[in-house]
Amino acid sequence: MIRLAATLGFAFLYAPILSLVVYSFNESRLVTVWGGFSTRWYGALLADEQILDAALISLQVAVASATIATVIGTLASLALARHGRFRGRFLLGGMVTAPLVMPEVVVGLSLLLLFVAMEQAVGWPAGRGFVTIVIAHATFGAAFAAVVIQARIGALDRATEEAAADLGAGPVRVFLDVTLPGLAPALVSAWLLAFTLSLDDVVIASFVTGPGASTLPMVIFSKVRLGVSPEVNALATLVIAVVSLATGLAAWQTMRTRR
Amino acid sequence: MRRLVALAPLLWLGLFFLAPFAVLLKISLSEPAIAQPPYLPLAEWADGIATVTLNLGNYIFLGEDPLYLLSYLSSARIAAVSTLITLLIGYPMAYVIARARPGRQGVLLMLVILPFWTSFLLRVYAWIGILKGNGILNNLLLWLGLIDAPLVLIQTELAVHLGIVYTYLPFMILPLYASLSRLDGALLEAAADLGARPLTTFATVTLPLSRPGIVAGSMLVFIPAVGEYVIPALLGGPDTLMIGSVLWNEFFLNRDWPVASAVAIVMVVVLALPIAVLRRAQGGDA
Amino acid sequence: MSEAPFVRIEGLTRRYGAVRAVEDVSLDIARGELFCLLGGSGCGKSTLLRMLAGFETPTAGRVVIDGRDMAGVAPHARDTNMMFQSYALFPHMSVARNVGYGLRRAGLSRHDTAARVDEMLDLVQMAPLARRKPDQLSGGQRQRVALARALARRPKLLLLDEPLGALDRKLREETQLELKKIQSSTGVTFVVVTHDQEEAMILGDRLGVMRDGRIEQVGTPVEVYEHPRSRFVAGFIGTANLLDGTIAEDARDHARIACPEAGLDIHVGHTVAGAKGEAVCVVLRPEKIALGAQAEGLPNRVEGRVEQVVYNGNLSMFHVSLPSGTRLRAARANTVRGVDAPGPGEAVTLGWPGSAAVVLPA
Numbered sequence: 001m002i003r004l005a006a007t008l009g010f011a012f013l014y015a016p017i018l019s020l021v022v023y024s025f026n027e028s029r030l031v032t033v034w035g036g037f038s039t040r041w042y043g044a045l046l047a048d049e050q051i052l053d054a055a056l057i058s059l060q061v062a063v064a065s066a067t068i069a070t071v072i073g074t075l076a077s078l079a080l081a082r083h084g085r086f087r088g089r090f091l092l093g094g095m096v097t098a099p100l101v102m103p104e105v106v107v108g109l110s111l112l113l114l115f116v117a118m119e120q121a122v123g124w125p126a127g128r129g130f131v132t133i134v135i136a137h138a139t140f141g142a143a144f145a146a147v148v149i150q151a152r153i154g155a156l157d158r159a160t161e162e163a164a165a166d167l168g169a170g171p172v173r174v175f176l177d178v179t180l181p182g183l184a185p186a187l188v189s190a191w192l193l194a195f196t197l198s199l200d201d202v203v204i205a206s207f208v209t210g211p212g213a214s215t216l217p218m219v220i221f222s223k224v225r226l227g228v229s230p231e232v233n234a235l236a237t238l239v240i241a242v243v244s245l246a247t248g249l250a251a252w253q254t255m256r257t258r259r
Numbered sequence: 260m261r262r263l264v265a266l267a268p269l270l271w272l273g274l275f276f277l278a279p280f281a282v283l284l285k286i287s288l289s290e291p292a293i294a295q296p297p298y299l300p301l302a303e304w305a306d307g308i309a310t311v312t313l314n315l316g317n318y319i320f321l322g323e324d325p326l327y328l329l330s331y332l333s334s335a336r337i338a339a340v341s342t343l344i345t346l347l348i349g350y351p352m353a354y355v356i357a358r359a360r361p362g363r364q365g366v367l368l369m370l371v372i373l374p375f376w377t378s379f380l381l382r383v384y385a386w387i388g389i390l391k392g393n394g395i396l397n398n399l400l401l402w403l404g405l406i407d408a409p410l411v412l413i414q415t416e417l418a419v420h421l422g423i424v425y426t427y428l429p430f431m432i433l434p435l436y437a438s439l440s441r442l443d444g445a446l447l448e449a450a451a452d453l454g455a456r457p458l459t460t461f462a463t464v465t466l467p468l469s470r471p472g473i474v475a476g477s478m479l480v481f482i483p484a485v486g487e488y489v490i491p492a493l494l495g496g497p498d499t500l501m502i503g504s505v506l507w508n509e510f511f512l513n514r515d516w517p518v519a520s521a522v523a524i525v526m527v528v529v530l531a532l533p534i535a536v537l538r539r540a541q542g543g544d545a
Numbered sequence: 546m547s548e549a550p551f552v553r554i555e556g557l558t559r560r561y562g563a564v565r566a567v568e569d570v571s572l573d574i575a576r577g578e579l580f581c582l583l584g585g586s587g588c589g590k591s592t593l594l595r596m597l598a599g600f601e602t603p604t605a606g607r608v609v610i611d612g613r614d615m616a617g618v619a620p621h622a623r624d625t626n627m628m629f630q631s632y633a634l635f636p637h638m639s640v641a642r643n644v645g646y647g648l649r650r651a652g653l654s655r656h657d658t659a660a661r662v663d664e665m666l667d668l669v670q671m672a673p674l675a676r677r678k679p680d681q682l683s684g685g686q687r688q689r690v691a692l693a694r695a696l697a698r699r700p701k702l703l704l705l706d707e708p709l710g711a712l713d714r715k716l717r718e719e720t721q722l723e724l725k726k727i728q729s730s731t732g733v734t735f736v737v738v739t740h741d742q743e744e745a746m747i748l749g750d751r752l753g754v755m756r757d758g759r760i761e762q763v764g765t766p767v768e769v770y771e772h773p774r775s776r777f778v779a780g781f782i783g784t785a786n787l788l789d790g791t792i793a794e795d796a797r798d799h800a801r802i803a804c805p806e807a808g809l810d811i812h813v814g815h816t817v818a819g820a821k822g823e824a825v826c827v828v829l830r831p832e833k834i835a836l837g838a839q840a841e842g843l844p845n846r847v848e849g850r851v852e853q854v855v856y857n858g859n860l861s862m863f864h865v866s867l868p869s870g871t872r873l874r875a876a877r878a879n880t881v882r883g884v885d886a887p888g889p890g891e892a893v894t895l896g897w898p899g900s901a902a903v904v905l906p907a
Binding site: 017107196251 | 261263264265267268269271272273275276277278279280282283286296348349351352354355356369370371373374375376377378379380381382384385386387388389391393395425428478479482483485486487488489492493503506507510511516519520523526527530534537538
């Protein structure tokens with residue numbers, strides 16, 4: 001009984017994704033009416049300059065913001081996990097968790113208002129676009145990165161750091177030789193998580209962007225608001241293929257190292 | 260060096276997360292104007308005297324126009340119903356995963372998380388193709404002979420529920436799995452040994468012990484669902500009132516920044532309670 | 546000993562708020578000694594060890610190692626090394642790299658490090674597994690690697706936190722002897738923290754028994770066992786019968802302790818500290834109490850009834866209740882197989898010589 005319910009649950013998770021893939025190979029423009037197998041929408045996708053430009057911007061934003069997010073998330077996690085009580089601990093703890101649950105519309109609006117106010121006051125950031133999207137994504141990405149990294153720091157054996165100090169390593173060496181390698185898997189997951197969240201965001205980017213900087217989700221959003229588009233199906237299929245491939249590789253890698 | 264570790268994130272998050280709320284609050288108290296930016300400054304220097312005008316007009320406006328109150332209530336209702344459905348679908352899934360062999364647990368969890376790594380926007384978009392008038396579901400039902408004419412599925416509240424449940428299901432399953440997998444199997448055996456039938460065991464042992472997961476999962480679905488914009492925009496109809504869309508429209512269509520700010524501030528205040536519940540369920544400190 | 550103590554601990558105190566983890570501990574440890582810190586959990590023994598390593602800063606007092614005051618010296622700058630309870634092996638490094646880690650930090654060349662690593666791995670018989678990662682080793686193998694890593698830098702002082710705690714009983718017994726052998730062959734001064742009194746007796750040249758942050762008694766295993774200086778030490782180390790009494794007579798070569806609990810005046814073959822009528826506590830080790838025929842002719846004899854016999858293989862422990870209700874435990878070595886022993890419910894005579902009892906202030 002319960003297994004059946006769970007199976008249906010998994011079917012519910014994957015049926016829509018499957019439908020995207022199937023209909024991306026549909027000849028007909030009317031997406032859901034089957035008109036025969038075709039790859040013409042992939043061709044159309046690769047010829048769509050608007051989508052390609054947006055994809056490039058999105059990738060650049062995601063790489064930059066995920067990197068900043070991972071650095072900030074790591075520092076925040078280290079401070080929270082290792083520094084005991086310090087002034088600002090409570091504040092930092094709150095600021096690291098709050099973005100996780102703050103509605104996107106609120107985060108987007110408030111950041112935009114800040115950017116406008118800052119530009120008025122100090123002249124930076126001049127206008128909005130790439131930089132402001134990166135800052136916005138890095139900020140909420142840092143909160144998610146911190147969650148992943150904090151979990152890992154909690155699981156690290158502190159005695160290994162003490163052992164390194166005991167064997168003559170100074171604080172920086174301890175961090176490089178023991179803490180960082182111990183955190184490495186979490187840093188990778190944190191970066192990937194922040195990267196994915198950045199690639200996925202449409203609401204916050206819509207608020208903080210300016211002319212000329214449209215991310216891929218923003219372009220897709222404006223296209224699909226007008227109805228289904230076979231090009232978007234093709235794009236979705238490519239995304240799914242990349243994600244599945246990456247996950248498969250990661251799983252294979254873990255299995256291999258475990259042997 | 261040690262200082263810097265805490266200082267850098269404090270500064271970044273202080274500037275780009277906390278300070279925006281101060282600006283948001285400030286602008287929610289200013290007067291709208293046809294200007295660039297479209298609001299009047301709060302403090303003014305005139306004849307060497309600073310005058311601060313706090314304008315509660317935006318908040319009063321929110322109270323007077325029933326649209327806002329209705330939107331808040333409707334958002335809360337849609338989010339609550341969707342959360343309940345997500346819980347009902349997510350619980351059996353989390354239970355089966357937690358009871359699976361250790362090797363399979365990883366695979367099943369991966370299957371839950373995998374859709375999350377693909378684009379949220381594209382997954383919501385998939386439902387348009389399924390639900391629309393000549394979409395997959397209607398075609399299927401017609402072909403099966405269950406209906407004679409296509410049902411109106413898209414641009415309804417039902418579609419919004421579906422979209423929320425579908426999008427946030429992993430957020431429900433993961434905390435549920437975390438509490439269920441911590442449940443010691445010996446406890447279930449002990450209950451059975453003491454004469455409890457499976458259903459009684461579930462109601463008296465499993466369910467109470469998985470409560471932290473239920474609370475955390477429900478809040479993780481409910482809170483973002485209240486402020487959701489993309490899902491109602493793509494799947495909802497003109498009569499689907501959600502506060503996220505109201506805020507979006509105030510800002511992008513009406514260009515009324517002060518009112519949009521006031522809507523946001525009220526949303527944060529309203530969500531403070533479920534956020535506090537979530538923090539307690541997750542064990543405070545972090 | 547004419548030379549100054551190798552490790553001198555003076556009035557060492559560590560408080561966490563109102564909690565006194567270590568309180569006013571003073572202790573001297575000689576060069577080349579194997580010193581055991583023994584105590585129950587939370588007695589402060591690990592905190593004391595961590596202050597020697599430099600991981601905890603003393604609230605008061607000081608530590609001098611080989612003439613150098615260690616105040617303000619960071620862990621990585623100390624000539625001490627520690628073997629951690631969890632072993633704390635670096636999971637991402639091979640056995641050889643773990644052992645060589647401290648040597649590289651000390652500035653040894655790759656070549657010299659490799660030679661010293663080989664030497665250390667030979668010492669702990671781990672050379673064949675040098676390329677393994679810690680998670681590919683058994684508990685006993687990890688323990689050896691941790692020891693080799695801590696010894697590799699030739700520390701002046703090796704600190705071992707429950708070094709054998711994670712091993713099963715059989716392996717622990719073998720390793721205890723090996724650890725002692727390695728200690729004497731390397732000549733390094735060891736301070737071992739343990740909660741296991743048997744292990745402390747086997748390992749230690751001297752032991753320090755700790756309780757509530759203080760040192761209760763310091764001495765050789767024989768001193769601590771045969772002449773405990775407090776009720777706590779008597780009860781903590783080995784098994785002891787503790788009887789309350791008062792001094793009835795104190796002569797130059799003997800004393801009598803009135804002990805209504807046991808129903809007799811206990812004859813003690815030496816003089817005791819304290820005035821007549823003063824309350825005292827008499828410590829009687831079970832193996833010093835003879836049973837039945839063997840009790841004949843001894844100066845202290847009581848009649849009792851066997852309640853329970855616990856057979857332990859090498860010896861049997863008889864729980865005997867006296868007419869007063871007090872229970873005494875007496876041990877008999879099972880040297881002869883099939884010898885007739887009193888069973889539960891049977892009357893039995895217990896006896897002990899004048900040398901058996903230790904008299905402590907109550």
